[in-house]
């Protein structure tokens with residue numbers, strides 16, 4: 484890695500003091516001294532014009548639906564519901580076609596069905612879909628074998644994966660908006676009829692909202708899929724923010740590389756009404772996490788803030804028991820009531836001897852089971868699962884089967900644009916093994 488581009492991990496930043504709380508606006512992040520993972524465009528005026536156009540387009544997700552998502556996340560924080568979130572590391576514009584989107588929807592619905600049955604809880608289904616088009620990278624540059632330096636692929640909203648389209652092009656943001664719109668349409672038609680045994684959590688206020696004039700009709704939780712993506716590209720995210728609603732997704736999160744306490748991403752998400760997530764890696768400690776929560780949510784005692792923040796732990800299977808208990812205990816000493824979600828993928832990425840990124844399904848399952856157990860042992864609740872997956876038959880993660888077991892086998896159908904995704908079967912098997920574990924160790928009716 485070239486020395487002039489250090490890895491931007493929030494872990495390297497000083498996080499011991501809380502950020503000053505100033506007035507918030509969708510653009511207040513621009514006043515922050517540092518925007519991690521910012522994209523530099525050669526024509527800033529073109530970016531400005533594209534963002535103005537996007538700001539004038541209709542919302543992709545209505546504020547009413549975002550409020551409903553918020554109330555469901557509150558239920559997950561209290562152990563009254565469970566969240567199944569999954570999808571690509573980086574969505575491709577080229578995958579916006581009926582078969583691929585329908586398979587992703589089918590996979591999410593199958594996983595939610597398994598979880599609902601085992602946990603005996605309503606399951607809130609959230610796709611990393613219809614907007615997961617911007618990626619943080621360890622290195623913004625890639626050096627080709629001939630020594631040429633090119634921009635790394637940063638997600639379809641920024642540039643293209645092939646070498647001749649790596650220059651960041653602001654007009655792609657507009658394409659991103661319309662591909663999200665098209666994906667939402669395909670999702671609607673691909674959704675299976677609701678499965679009856681998943682009653683929506685009791686959410687005071689929803690009926691009132693639905694009967695109000697300003698709220699559009701909404702199908703309810705059964706079979707509904709909420710959309711989500713990483714709120715990384717702040718010029719785009721603020722362009723789709725109207726009032727306090729990021730209208731491009733119901734749920735947005737900030738990543739392990741952009742959660743700096745005094746950073747622009749924390750400033751941007753702190754003012755949103757959307758439920759917001761923050762990814763947490765193994766270098767996190769209790770006091771820093773509490774500082775971060777205090778900055779994101781200064782009034783933790785307010786019931787309206789229950790579940791407003793989702794802490795997405797991605798620690799690595801071997802770090803869960805070492806790191807997670809102190810984080811849980813630190814949060815328990817405060818009035819914060821977040822959703823605890825487990826991303827068992829990102830802490831378990833490794834390179835093959837040929838330099839291909841992969842993950843072992845077993846390690847993913849181990850992290851999930853250890854996280855569930857550690858949450859229970861410390862008097863807390865695991866409220867959700869977050870997986871990188873696709874509904875296709877890809878060979879990106881290693882498992883014990885003939886096809887997926889060897890590193891050479893990965894070449895058969897490795898299509899990911901960024902991190903390795905679980906295939907349809909691998910993603911179902913992780914959930915299936917997890918619910919088996921929960922049923923055996925905790926009994927059917929203990930959430």
Ligand SMILES: O=C[C@H](O)[C@H](O)COP(=O)(O)O
Pocket residue numbers: 572618619620621622901902
């Ligand atoms: O999805 C997560 C990150 O964007 C990804 O792991 C970064 O990968 P890189 O180290 O190849 O840049």
Ligand SMILES: C=C(OP(=O)(O)O)C(=O)O
Pocket residue numbers: 572619737738739740762763797829902
């Ligand atoms: C970038 C990602 O993860 P993290 O921030 O946890 O590394 C991701 O979810 O694709």
Ligand SMILES: [Mn+2]
Pocket residue numbers: 572573829871901902
């Ligand atoms: Mn990823």
